[in-house]
Amino acid sequence: MSRAHQPSGLAGSTTAAVRTGPLAGVRVLELGSIIAGPFATRMLGDFGAEVIKIELPGSGDPLREWGVHRHEGRALWWSVQSRNKKLITLDVRQPAGRELCLRLLDECDVLVENFRPGTLEKWGLGPDQLHDRNPKLIIARISGYGQTGPYANRPGFASAGEAVGGLRYINGFPRQAAPRAGISLGDSLAAMSAAQGILMALYHRDANGGCGQVIDTAITESCFALLESMVPDYGKLGVVREPSGTVLPHVAPSNVYRTRDGKWVVIAANGENLWRRLCHTIGRADLLADERFRTLGGRVEHMAELDAIISEWTAQHDAAEIDRILVAADVVYGPVNSIADIFQDPQFRDRDMLIEVDDPEVGPLTVPGVVPKLSATPGDPGPTGAWELGAHNDEVYRELLGLDDDQLAALAAAGTI
Template sequence: MHEPLESIRIVELGHVIAGPLSATLLSDFGAEVIKIEAPGRTDMMRDLGPKAEDGVGAWWKTLGRNKKILSLNWKSPEGRDVLRRIVETADVLIENFRSGVLERAGIGPKQLHGWNPDLVILRVSGYGQDGPMREKPAFGRAAEAMSGLAHLTGFPDGPPMHPGFPAADSTTGLMGALGIMFALFAREKGLARGQVIDLAVFEALLRLMDYPVPALTGAKLSPRRNGLRQPMDFAPGGMFRTSDGVWLTVSAGSAETARRLLRAVGGDALADDPRFATLGQMSRHMAEVFDAINDFVTVRTLQEVEEEFARHDAVAARVLSVEEITTNEQILHRRDIVSVEDEKTQVVGPIPHLSTTPGQVRWLGRPPGADTSEILRDLGFEDAEIAALREAGHVGLAGEEG
C-alpha cells in the first residue's frame, strides 16, 4: 500500500515537542524522517516522563516513531559535510532552536538553499525569527500565556490555568506540518522553490483561539475565564456531575439544539420561555440556563441523564479518563489506538483517516544512532570512512549510548 508522502525526505534538527511533532505527523503518512541528534547529547524527550516496561521513555516512543535516527555532530566541519549531503537529497528541514542559532552555526537558510534551492525549511521558535522578542527564550507555557489561552482557562475568582497537555507545543507541531504541506504544494505547482516557514509557538494557539480578537475589536466584548462555563457563554452548556459521580459536558450550538436541551432538563415550560427564544436572548440569561441544567443533572445518575437526553436528541458527553479512552468502543472501532509488532506500548494512530492512502505506525522511537550506518552508506560513505568519523567523534553508532 502506497502512502501519500512516501517520496518526501525530511531532515529533523528539532528537539523536544514542537518541531519534532511536525515531522512525526508527516512520518505517519509515509515521509522519510531522518532525526539528527548530537553524539552524547540526545533529545530530552527520551528521558522526560515515565518509562515503559523496557526502560524506554513512553513519550519518546510515540514522538520518535517512524523516524530514522542519525547521531551526528553537524557543527564540526566533517559533520557539516555529512549534513550538506543529506540536505542535498532532502525536501524539508525542520529546526526549532532559538532564533539565530542556525545562522551562528553557518547553516542559516541562505546556506541551506545554496546546498538545495528546493528545500522547504520550517523554523519554529518561541516568538518568531524577527521582532523585539525574537531572541527571548520561551517554552510552551509561555506561549499559552501569550496566546490568551491561560487567561481564559480557570474560574473567574481563581488564577489563570494551563490545560492538561502541552497545548502550545502540540498545536505548533500540527500547524508546522500544515505549513510544510502548503510549501510543498506551492513548490509542486511551480509557485515557489524552497521557502522558509517562520512559525512562533504562540502563533498556532493564537490562530486557533481566533474569536476573542474579533469579539473585542468588533463587538467590544472581552472574554473572561468562566469556570465550568464558556468564557463568553454564547450558547448553553458547561460541565456537570451526575449523582453517581460522573462528569458530563453539555453543549448546544444553535437555537434549535438549545431548545432541545432546555426541553430535556426543564420540559416545555423552560424550552418555550420567551427569554430563551434565540441564542442572543438566551446569552443574557445564561446563569439561569446553567442552573437549570445543573439542577437536572446533579440529582440523576449517568444512565438517567443519558436516557432523558437521548429522548430529546440533546448532547451530553461523558468526560473520559485515559483508561476509558483506551477501552472506548468507538475509539477502538476507529482503530485510533494502535500497536506495532514486538511492542507492548500502544500509541494514538495516524489521524485523519484517508480512504485510499492511510497512514501507519511502522515502528516506535528507536535508540540513539540506530540508523547512522545505514544513512551514511546510502549517502555513499564506505565502512572505513564511517569508522573514521565515529572514531573522531563526529558520528555515533547504534548501541553506544544509553
C-alpha cells in the first residue's frame, strides 16, 4: 500500500548522514514541545535543515507519550514529528545548561520555541541576550496570543486559539456547539506560519545582507488569517458569518451526499458548465429549464430542494459507481475519505504521501510524505525520530561544542544533560 523509502540516515545513529535539500546548511535549535514548535522544525528538517531538538533530561517531550493507539507501548506520532532531528537532553534552567544553550545558539541560524511569553527571558535567553551574541540568529516564537497584547501572558492551546481567532464560531452547524476539526488545527497553522516566517527571515538575512530578527507567531492570529472576507464584510456591512454546516451559504450545489452503500461524497457543481454537466449526468436535464434553478442565485435560494434531488440520485448508486460516473463527466467530486480509504487511494501512493520506513523500535512503519513537492530540491522524510533520550548527545556536544568525556560525565551527573 505504501511506497518504500530509503532514509538518508539511521534513526538514533551517533553520526547523522549529510543532509541535502534547499535548507541544507541551515542549523536549527528546537526548544519546545508537543505540536507547534516541533511541527515547524519537522517541516524545516524535511527540506534539509539540521535540526537539533532539546528535551528535558529524564522526561523528554510529552509528545513521546501522546496517542491512544500504541504499538508495544510506543506512541507512533513521535516517529513522525521527530524525524530528521538530532535529539539532545539539556536543562536550560540550570546555569550550566543555559551556558550550553548559548554556545549551541552561537552555532545556529534559527531558534524555534513555543513556551509562554516571558519564559525565555526568565531563563536569561531572551532575544536581546541572544542577539548580543549572535546578531544573525532568527528567533521564531510560537504562543497562544503572541508576545504582546493584553492576552500575551495567558496559557494558550490550539483549542482556545481556534475559538478566540474565529475558526470555531463558523465551524459546525447553526445553533449547535462549535466542534473542533478533529486535529489540533491551530497548532499546525501556527507551525506553518512560523516556518514561512523563518524562510522569509532567512532570505532577508542572506540575500539582502540583513541581520537576524524575531518572528512572533500567535495561534489566534494564524487562525484569524484564514477568515477570508469576514473582516471587511463585518467592518463595512455589519455582517456576521454564521456556521453553515456542510454547505457553502452562497453557492449551490455544493454539499455532501450519502451513497447507497452508506458513504459520503462531496459534489460541487457551482459553475454554469459544471451545473449543466451534472444535470445531464444524473438524468435531470429538465432542471436546466426549471425557473428555480436557472441562475446561481436561484439555486442558492432553493438549495434545500436542489440538495434533495441530488441526494435522491446518490442514494441510488454505490460510492464506487458515483466515482466512475462523475469523474467521467468531469464534475467536481470527491469521496469523504477515512484514513483507511486514503491508504487504498492510488493518488496518495503515486504522490509519495504514504511512505514505508524502517523504524528501529517498531519495525516497518508507514509515515506521511513531504509537502510541498519541489521539482529541483525535493524534501526527504529521512529517518524516523530516535526513541532514546539524548540519542545524539555525544554527536552534538562533542562535535559541535568540543566537550570531552570528563565534561560530559560531569554534566550528566549534575542532571544538566
